[in-house]
Amino acid sequence: MKKFIIKSYLFLSLLILLACILFAFEENHKNTTEYLASMADKHQRIRDIDGQKIILAGGSNLVFGIDSQQIEKELNIHVVNLGLHAKLGLAFILSELRDVASSKDIIVLSIEHLMTSQGDRELQRMTAYYNSFAFKYYHEKNDNWSSLLKFKLDNHHILFKKTISNIIKKAKNDPIYTRNGINKYGDAISHLELVKKDKLGSKSIIKDNSDDKIKLLNEFYLFAKRKGIKVVFSYGAYERSEYENNIIALKKTHKRMEENLNIEMIMDIDDFVYPTSYFYDSVYHLNQKGRLIHTRNMIQKLKSSSTLKEILQ
Amino acid sequence: MIFNSIDFALFIPIVFVLYWFVFNKNLKIQNLLIVIASYIFYGWWDWKFLSLIFFSSLVDYSVGLGLKKYQEVSKRKLLLWTSIFVNLGFLGFFKYYNFFLDNFIDAFMFFGIEIKANSLNIILPVGISFYTFQTLSYTIDVYRNKLEPTKSFVAFSAFVAFFPQLVAGPIERATNLLPQFYKKRVFSYQKATDGLRQILWGLFKKVVIADTCAEYTNTIFNSSDMFSGNTLILGALFFTFQIYGDFSGYSDIAIGTSRLFGFNLNRNFAYPYFSRDIAEFWRRWHISLSTWFRDYLYIPLGGSRGGSWMKIRNTFIIFLVSGFWHGANWTFIIWGALNALYFLPLLLLNKNRSNLDVVASNSIFPSFRELISILITFGLTVFAWIFFRADNVTHAFNYIQEVFSSSLFRYPEIFPKKVLLLIALFIIVEWLGRKSEFAIESINTKFSFPVRWLSYIMLIGIIFYYSGKAQQFIYFQF
Numbered sequence: 001m002k003k004f005i006i007k008s009y010l011f012l013s014l015l016i017l018l019a020c021i022l023f024a025f026e027e028n029h030k031n032t033t034e035y036l037a038s039m040a041d042k043h044q045r046i047r048d049i050d051g052q053k054i055i056l057a058g059g060s061n062l063v064f065g066i067d068s069q070q071i072e073k074e075l076n077i078h079v080v081n082l083g084l085h086a087k088l089g090l091a092f093i094l095s096e097l098r099d100v101a102s103s104k105d106i107i108v109l110s111i112e113h114l115m116t117s118q119g120d121r122e123l124q125r126m127t128a129y130y131n132s133f134a135f136k137y138y139h140e141k142n143d144n145w146s147s148l149l150k151f152k153l154d155n156h157h158i159l160f161k162k163t164i165s166n167i168i169k170k171a172k173n174d175p176i177y178t179r180n181g182i183n184k185y186g187d188a189i190s191h192l193e194l195v196k197k198d199k200l201g202s203k204s205i206i207k208d209n210s211d212d213k214i215k216l217l218n219e220f221y222l223f224a225k226r227k228g229i230k231v232v233f234s235y236g237a238y239e240r241s242e243y244e245n246n247i248i249a250l251k252k253t254h255k256r257m258e259e260n261l262n263i264e265m266i267m268d269i270d271d272f273v274y275p276t277s278y279f280y281d282s283v284y285h286l287n288q289k290g291r292l293i294h295t296r297n298m299i300q301k302l303k304s305s306s307t308l309k310e311i312l313q
Numbered sequence: 314m315i316f317n318s319i320d321f322a323l324f325i326p327i328v329f330v331l332y333w334f335v336f337n338k339n340l341k342i343q344n345l346l347i348v349i350a351s352y353i354f355y356g357w358w359d360w361k362f363l364s365l366i367f368f369s370s371l372v373d374y375s376v377g378l379g380l381k382k383y384q385e386v387s388k389r390k391l392l393l394w395t396s397i398f399v400n401l402g403f404l405g406f407f408k409y410y411n412f413f414l415d416n417f418i419d420a421f422m423f424f425g426i427e428i429k430a431n432s433l434n435i436i437l438p439v440g441i442s443f444y445t446f447q448t449l450s451y452t453i454d455v456y457r458n459k460l461e462p463t464k465s466f467v468a469f470s471a472f473v474a475f476f477p478q479l480v481a482g483p484i485e486r487a488t489n490l491l492p493q494f495y496k497k498r499v500f501s502y503q504k505a506t507d508g509l510r511q512i513l514w515g516l517f518k519k520v521v522i523a524d525t526c527a528e529y530t531n532t533i534f535n536s537s538d539m540f541s542g543n544t545l546i547l548g549a550l551f552f553t554f555q556i557y558g559d560f561s562g563y564s565d566i567a568i569g570t571s572r573l574f575g576f577n578l579n580r581n582f583a584y585p586y587f588s589r590d591i592a593e594f595w596r597r598w599h600i601s602l603s604t605w606f607r608d609y610l611y612i613p614l615g616g617s618r619g620g621s622w623m624k625i626r627n628t629f630i631i632f633l634v635s636g637f638w639h640g641a642n643w644t645f646i647i648w649g650a651l652n653a654l655y656f657l658p659l660l661l662l663n664k665n666r667s668n669l670d671v672v673a674s675n676s677i678f679p680s681f682r683e684l685i686s687i688l689i690t691f692g693l694t695v696f697a698w699i700f701f702r703a704d705n706v707t708h709a710f711n712y713i714q715e716v717f718s719s720s721l722f723r724y725p726e727i728f729p730k731k732v733l734l735l736i737a738l739f740i741i742v743e744w745l746g747r748k749s750e751f752a753i754e755s756i757n758t759k760f761s762f763p764v765r766w767l768s769y770i771m772l773i774g775i776i777f778y779y780s781g782k783a784q785q786f787i788y789f790q791f
Contacts, residue, residue, distance in 0.1 A: 003502055
């Protein structure tokens with residue numbers, strides 16, 4: 001037994017020592033210019049604005065496809081583009097909104113068709129790695145010791161993965177997907193001058209998962225109503241051929257949404273569907289031209305929304 | 314509580330310290346600690362179902378004592394049937410009630426008679442099929458006078474609820490495990506380090522292989538109508554490795570954990586995918602279940618004695634029951650029937666025991682003939698797994714239909730090279746370790762101390778790297 005205890009102790013010590021070296025290495029090289037780290041800037045802008053504001057919430061279709069400054073100018077209300085990544089999931093995004101939105105705010109949900117209700121856990125953990133406050137958006141609400149410990153381990157896990165990736169192949173600095181490429185409103189601007197990519201990414205087979213989404217959205221609607229927050233719903237910008245490939249599932253989802261969603265839908269199913277030439281690198285990310293048109297369309301839809309009529313007149 | 318969780322990582326050292334350092338002087342208290350630890354382990358999932366385990370233990374303990382007391386055949390039979398009725402009654406209610414009800418309604422509907430009956434919202438208690446079979450083996454063996462009934466309720470409860478193997482086996486026989494609770498356990502350095510190595514390898518199989526494959530399996534099977542035949546073949550392959558990594562990984566962790574506490578559990582997997590025929594596969598896959606069915610069902614039915622018709626009947630019964638044991642779904646029954654069809658020609662031609670030794674036992678590589686036999690057996694197994702994984706029978710047939718369509722010749726929509734490489738490396742390690750109980754067992758004798766420790770650290774690193782997407786063990790649902 002003595003031998004077993006001594007050897008176990010030595011082995012564990014060695015393991016902890018190696019882990020500490022690795023983590024220290026990564027902590028010193030932590031890349032704070034990562035795209036996901038921009039969530040902190042968006043939250044800071046929300047805190048900095050005193051009074052009513054429009055919060056655009058959804059995935060990266062918003063980051064790449066909206067000119068928030070233009071909306072602010074046209075509607076004369078401060079705008080924050082909170083969009084970040086569709087794979088964070090609807091539950092995460094709504095939880096984030098519950099945390100940051102204040103009474104009298106206007107929330108414009110712009111939800112990509114591929115967004116699931118629960119999202120991708122790995123991405124959520126990665127987001128919380130760069131923005132520790134985001135932990136509460138995907139963990140159980142009651143922060144007991146077990147969930148906090150899990151969060152700490154999650155963080156070490158990401159640190160470990162990052163360090164190993166850095167050692168195996170030096171991570172490339174992407175000039176587009178970076179915190180520095182996002183302006184003070186929360187919009188990506190670094191891609192605007194660039195030429196459209198030959199192949200658009202993020203093509204996928206869309207499945208109808210409206211039941212979960214409607215439940216989450218209707219719960220959020222009740223929360224918003226209680227707090228005096230106005231909410232409207234729209235789909236994200238979407239590429240036409242991809243829309244046509246998925247039309248059956250999309251129409252099914254849309255029908256269910258129309259029948260069951262308590263939040264006003266400010267657009268029809270194909271209002272934000274655009275030709276391929278309007279996109280930059282994925283079927284959700286608009287280029288400069290697409291962004292201009294989409295922003296204009298969005299402003300139009302917001303102005304004609306019955307929920308926002310009184311505020312925006 | 315699941316093995317690949319923080320809860321278990323904290324639980325096991327606490328129990329270990331209490332077991333070896335605090336209660337090591339008193340066997341009864343040590344056994345009681347195992348019972349309490351096992352109930353905590355199970356109750357972590359849902360404490361309400363602890364009463365089922367307790368009641369099952371109480372009934373079978375009493376039946377055991379009754380069987381010792383009474384010598385009259387009629388009374389002994391009554392006691393045995395009481396045990397069978399209680400245990401299979403629980404299993405039947407929780408696992409099969411809705412299945413029988415739905416099929417009963419469908420059968421009447423077929424003849425134009427409509428019956429109104431509502432399915433019950435029943436939660437299946439984790440591991441019920443495993444501990445039910447384990448405790449049944451006790452009463453049957455006592456009835457057959459193969460085992461002396463125990464007087465200690467604590468020892469018996471520890472045997473039924475022994476936490477390392479409570480929820481997903483190996484299904485231990487009372488003749489092997491129960492006597493180990495009567496003897497004082499002595500700590501063995503060799504046994505404990507072997508146990509840790511086996512736990513490490515089990516975690517690798519579960520976290521790295523099974524959970525990685527699970528992502529692709531789920532994507533492909535959940536949207537199988539969207540993919541080409543080629544991708545569907547990959548989906549079936551991923552499931553083949555997922556279920557092996559998942560279940561044999563669990564068994565390795567269970568056996569390794571037991572070793573840490575001085576217990577020996579039976580081997581449950583012996584490199585089944587290197588089998589040269591289906592009979593060999595079934596001697597190497599889920600061994601504790603196959604031998605349970607052999608001893609308590611197949612042999613009492615007459616086994617392979619008698620004429621061909623008897624052999625065919627018994628083989629079908631055992632495979633169908635085995636399929637049904639896995640779940641209340643026709644897919645499992647078809648999976649069982651398919652394996653019976655694979656097995657029967659070997660049995661009828663008396664070739665079911667031709668491959669008893671380890672494949673290529675005297676060489677590194679298999680002969681050409683062996684390789685072909687392995688590939689054919691593997692192919693048949695992969696095909697049968699489609700039924701096992703499919704949501705229902707229609708899904709399975711549609712899946713197979715698409716595999717054999719013209720889309721088979723299209724480039725697969727999903728082709729994760731890194732995962733396929735990982736599986737290939739895993740096969741190589743398993744092949745090299747095929748003569749040992751688990752693949753990395755011989756690390757201890759083959760490599761020097763620094764290389765050994767470096768290998769362990771690398772394995773732990775890889776497990777930690779892949780550990781983000783923890784999935785429930787598949788066999789928990791059975």
